Amino acid sequence: MTDRVALLGKPLRRRHSVVMHNAAFAAAGIDARYELLELDADKVDAAVAAARGPGWLGLGVTAPYKRLVAGLVDDVEPDAETIGAVNNVVRRHDGTLVGFNSDAPGFRAGAELAMGRDLAGAIVVVAGAGGAAHAVVHACLTAGARTVTVGNRTPAAAAALTARFAGIGTGSLSSAALDDDRFRRALAAADLAVNATTVGMVDAGATIPVEALPPEATVFDLVFVPAETPLVAAARARGLRAANGSEMLISQAAIAFERWTGIGGMAGVMRRAVAPLLADPTARA
Ligand code: NAP
Secondary structure (H helix, E strand, O other): OOEEEEEEEOOOOOOHHHHHHHHHHHHHOOOEEEEEEEOOHHHHHHHHHHOOOOOEEEEEEOOOOHHHHHOOOOEEOHHHHHHOOOOEEEEOOOOOEEEEOOHHHHHHHHHHHHHOOOOOOOEEEEEOOOHHHHHHHHHHHHOOOOEEEEEEOOHHHHHHHHHHOOOOOOOEEEEEEOOOHHHHHHHHOOOEEEEOOOEOOOEOOOOOOHHHOOOOOEEEEOOOOOOOOHHHHHHHHOOOEEEOOHHHHHHHHHHHHHHHHOOOOOHHHHHHHHHHHHHOOOOOO
């Protein structure tokens, strides 16, 4: 019997996960398939329940169900609980489901690769206070970042994020509005500036004024469609190190794959498989 993993979300416009996971199943010689399951909120409960059955390895979870699914599985791992979002689920042999978050370690891998150093001791500025920003800030704090400043268009959401994570790690954590002077001052000292908003993909606008960054700073944009986001282009034009979110996407997928199958080291297979899609200028955001 072919085993299954399904990605729950709505809408599901992108095929990046399908391509990466199915290439990894093929390379590992595992008879399994990863499929998209676009469904309304009232069908999510039944889809999660079905994944307790034989033949299921687990689930992927994307917007807008990362919070909802956390309440439907049997256990949620502590990091995912703290972050407040489950982006993958693994089925144990006894049929119980465990929710976990691979965005946070995926971000850490992608950002450290882009910086050419680790996050320990880093001064980090993050734009955004949504689900992805929660994973980013959690990863920075647990990796030992020295300071993390969170700026958001809606400052109350940034303040709520920092209140939620108070006490994690040894670094200092503060919040600001994106257009606040404090946010700009934080950028002037940043080792790493992260865009964790939807700006650059579905939303137009700007989050990080690259001219405010020091020359040794790295810019990391979680957005990966288009491949060269306006922020990445602006950072490169200023001579800064810059990367889009594609390595985070690949790393978080490889982490999830290992949890479902026990097989690690699939990032290279996934990277090769998804490269044409990442480079496709007509791929839909
Ligand atoms: P989300 O929960 O909907 O949060 C959206 C964030 O974007 C909020 O902070 C929102 O600010 C901000 N925002 C939206 N429009 C804006 C604008 N015009 N100006 C300034 N800020 C704006 O979304 P999410 O799940 O966190 O995802 C954020 C991005 O990360 C998406 O592009 C997603 O594709 C990407 N992502 C990438 C990876 C990867 O592997 N590379 C993984 C996860 C997510 P307000 O609070 O003011 O509305």
